[in-house]
Amino acid sequence: MNNTNPKYVFRYCPRCGSNTFTPFGxxxxxxxxxxxxxxxxxxxxxxxxxxxxKGEILFTRRAFNPxxxxxxxxxGFIDPNETAEKALAREVREELNLHIDKAVxxxxxxxxxxxSGLSVFTIDLVFECTVLDFSTLQVADDVSSCEFHKxxxxxxxxxxxxxxxxxxxxxxx
Numbered sequence: 222m223n224n225t226n227p228k229y230v231f232r233y234c235p236r237c238g239s240n241t242f243t244p245f246g247x248x249x250x251x252x253x254x255x256x257x258x259x260x261x262x263x264x265x266x267x268x269x270x271x272x273x274x275k276g277e278i279l280f281t282r283r284a285f286n287p288x289x290x291x292x293x294x295x296x297g298f299i300d301p302n303e304t305a306e307k308a309l310a311r312e313v314r315e316e317l318n319l320h321i322d323k324a325v326x327x328x329x330x331x332x333x334x335x336x337s338g339l340s341v342f343t344i345d346l347v348f349e350c351t352v353l354d355f356s357t358l359q360v361a362d363d364v365s366s367c368e369f370h371k372x373x374x375x376x377x378x379x380x381x382x383x384x385x386x387x388x389x390x391x392x393x394x
Contacts, residue, residue, distance in 0.1 A: 225340040227261045235259065263331065263344040265299035267309040268385060270327070270349045270392055271319075277369035278393050281316060283381060284365035287335055291381025292370075294388065295319075296345075297363075305346050313350070317367060318359040323351040327392055332384035345384045349392065 224230075227250070234242040234252035241253035248261045271279040280292045295316050299308040306324060313319050327347045334341045360367050370376045372393040380386040 225335045225338055227339060230339050231259070261342065263342045265305060265308075266297060266332070266334075266343045266345045267299060267305055267312060268294040268296035268345050268347045268388060269309055269313050269321070269324075270294060270347055270388065271313075271352055273355065273369050275369070277371055278389065279317075280368055280370055280376075280380075281360070281364040282366045282368070284363050288381030290365070292376065292379040292385075293381060294347075294385050295364075295367075298343075305348075309348055309350070313352075315362045316360065316364045318357045318361065319352045319355065320357075321350045322353045324348040325350075328388075330384040330387050332382055334382070343384070345388070347388045347392065 228244045231242060231250050233240055234255060234257055236257040237252060237255040239252055239254040242250050243253070245251050250259045273279065279295065281295050283289050283291055283293050295313050296309065297312040299305055309324055310321050313321055325348060327349050330345045330347065332343045332345050334343050358367065372389055377386055377389060380389060
C-alpha cells in the first residue's frame with residue numbers, strides 16, 4: 222500500500238469538511254454529505270534535454286527534497302494557463318539563466334513525485350533543446366549546481382526520478 226497516494230491521504234472533504242470524503246474508483250473521492258467529487262489527475266511537467274558541443278547532457282543537482290542532491294534535467298511544473306513550451310523556456314531561464322533557441326518535443330513519461338507526504342502524479346513532457354550561448358549559465362531557483370555528463374551507468378544511478386532516468390536512457394545516448 223502506498224501511504225502517500227491521495228486515496229489514503231485525503232480524509233476530509235475540502236468543500237464542507239465532512240469526514241465522509243471517501244475514495245471511489247481508482248482516482249476519485251466523493252463526499253457523502255455535500256456530494257463534492259475530486260479526481261486525482263496527472264500534473265503537467267517539462268524536462269529539457271540540452272547538450273553541449275561535446276554531446277554531453279546538461280544535468281542539474283536538486284537543491285531541495287524530494288530528491289535533494291540527485292541529478293535531474295532542467296524543468297519543472299507547468300503553471301495554470303501556461304503552455305508546455307512557455308513553461309520549458311521559463312524553467313530553463315529560472316534554473317540556469319539560459320535561453321532556448323529551439324525545442325523539439327520527444328515524448329511523455331509518467332512519474333510519481335512525493336511532496337509533503339502526498340503523491341503528485343505527473344506527466345513529464347521531454348523536449349530536446351538547443352542553447353546557442355552557454356556564457357550566461359548560472360544556477361538559481363531549486364538547483365544547487367549543474368554539470369555536463371555523458372550517459373553512463375554511474376550517471377543513471379545518480380538520477381533521482383524514474384521518469385528522468387527513463388528519458389535519459391531513451392534519448393541521452
